[in-house]
Amino acid sequence: MSVVQITRIVRFNCAHRVWNPALSEADNARLFGKCNNPNWHGHNYTLEVTVDGPVDPTTGYVVNLRDVKAVVAREIVDVVDHKNLNLDVPFMAGTIPSTENFVLAIWRVLAPAVAPARLARLKLWETENQYVEYDGR
């Protein structure tokens, strides 16, 4: 049975500071440069959420994307939009808010939440020139 991937794109705006509290200020500055500004900076993030599966002949859908959109809105967008990734977001607590760690944390939240749809890939843009991807492996 043919497997199709379907992707929904959402956007949110956050502040963050790339910072490892276990390191000295000097090491933080050396490693993270301007991303380590103690007064924070921020981004317009764009997240592409991909689920896949066979096409249901009754609906023509892999999944009713309305349901996926509701899950992503409730579990991710409402939690991170106009928030500080270091201070305000429970699922990022204790994590250096690099784009890599952010995408892994989103995966851990969404993979069970979109079931029975199967989460196939996340693509997270931090700027228009930089993005990360993760597919669960």
Added chain:
Amino acid sequence: MSVVQITRIVRFNCAHRVWNPALSEADNARLFGKCNNPNWHGHNYTLEVTVDGPVDPTTGYVVNLRDVKAVVAREIVDVVDHKNLNLDVPFMAGTIPSTENFVLAIWRVLAPAVAPARLARLKLWETENQYVEYDGR
């Protein structure tokens, strides 16, 4: 021998109604919401057609993209552009015109038509925030 993927992007504008005639109007409305409007709605679709193969040392090309473009124009764009996917497109007859079914139908048309080039992937955007992908599996 190195395998390179090459992609051509085309665009077309269609009307459609996501609708399963085997279901009641109430079930159609519940399942498909505003996409089920009996007076139709429409989209600017963007289609990314990817073929792959080794590079021909005489041309530096996987395939002369001019040939792929001609096939895609004749088999897809000329057939669907400014058309109604439910009423006007022979290769969609009897199919619920979801994006998933649309990409599968395009695959069935293009895979043999682009030979000897090998169709590797289709990516079909329905809006700037939603797309499907299919790679023949």
Added chain:
Amino acid sequence: MSVVQITRIVRFNCAHRVWNPALSEADNARLFGKCNNPNWHGHNYTLEVTVDGPVDPTTGYVVNLRDVKAVVAREIVDVVDHKNLNLDVPFMAGTIPSTENFVLAIWRVLAPAVAPARLARLKLWETENQYVEYDGR
């Protein structure tokens, strides 16, 4: 006092047929070509709504864009999204649904509705390669 323009962008998907019922089928076909398909076609429209004025020193805003967004959602997006411009939209009744007439009709709805904000310009994209603009003159 400095006058700043502020713009909000919204998107909606519609079916339409460019068709003048006062003309013969032959004249319609000759004038409007594939846009005259009697089975409809459709577009993802993008609308840029610009208001202008001096900046309020209490808020730093020309206008609270939240209010403009609510008006545009209620008066335009909810009325046209996933609709047929020829059949479903009261403010387009009796109008050939060209992009030019569509932008003029949106102006007539929005200019009074956004008051006391001053509507300064509308830019309406029908495809990614075509748009119209109107500034009330």
Added chain:
Amino acid sequence: MSVVQITRIVRFNCAHRVWNPALSEADNARLFGKCNNPNWHGHNYTLEVTVDGPVDPTTGYVVNLRDVKAVVAREIVDVVDHKNLNLDVPFMAGTIPSTENFVLAIWRVLAPAVAPARLARLKLWETENQYVEYDGR
């Protein structure tokens, strides 16, 4: 003599809080909603800087854009990128960091700095769906 406008686009990432310290917390929350988060949020800003003038027959240029780019980098990008608009940017001190106030402050810095080029227009995107424009009037 023909007057041509030429525009250079730059990008920077900032944290901010839309907040009027003269108002109560309740009034701030009511007016600014989620933009008032005391822990900050942030954006990828895109700035379009337009200068205009007649074309110099020796160079074919209105102005050597290399010079404009150097001024914009030194006076704006280096000052605001990866910074907090409320805390770190001298030319925003004492200003509510709305997009409107931000574009006016950039104008006050750039208009004299790009001379003898004439600053004609600024367009500042806060998100991909929202921008402000100012032309000095």
Added chain:
Amino acid sequence: MSVVQITRIVRFNCAHRVWNPALSEADNARLFGKCNNPNWHGHNYTLEVTVDGPVDPTTGYVVNLRDVKAVVAREIVDVVDHKNLNLDVPFMAGTIPSTENFVLAIWRVLAPAVAPARLARLKLWETENQYVEYDGR
């Protein structure tokens, strides 16, 4: 009578060298930097052609854009696409091929050619971060 602007976007790819043959090589190198490479470089240009006028009540159109597209294709795209602006394009002969001079030359060709439509504005992108505009003044 309301005046609406309508814009069509076209794209073409050219080589060029920004070079004033009346100057020394040293002056050319100093003024134009890497744009002066004697072996050429090139760009994907994007041109936005805007015409304006009242809306014809018979068609709902300012002008049948099909006619404008045919003129732009014949007079500009067919003449410059995959060409060298210094060597191959008659309407650029004797001109330093800066973006400013290029847009002025396109205006001189298109303004009479689109009549009776009125050419209102040209916007010419040389890269995604740089563009020029001209409106005939």
Added chain:
Amino acid sequence: MSVVQITRIVRFNCAHRVWNPALSEADNARLFGKCNNPNWHGHNYTLEVTVDGPVDPTTGYVVNLRDVKAVVAREIVDVVDHKNLNLDVPFMAGTIPSTENFVLAIWRVLAPAVAPARLARLKLWETENQYVEYDGR
């Protein structure tokens, strides 16, 4: 250990001629059409460079992208930007400058240069409607 992909996008502008000197002028013209113009044409290329690996718990990074950016700037952008791919670029010498051969040549330069990061994928856009991809296989 989870493997994340991270991508950086860079841009450069080049002239080229798709031309096989081992073939006759007639065969070149027949195979390559307008891309064979002996006076050259050019493009704004966009290159997406993807590296992957596990996330370093000390930094939250797969790799410090600052290092990848420096390598891509030095080995690719500085070598090809505002250059002629047939005449000026040592790593393209003796190669037909098709997009396919260009991406393979960039891979041969970057794969060892980004070590110890692992080069995972290159995506090279020649126009906004055409791109190639290569992943080392």
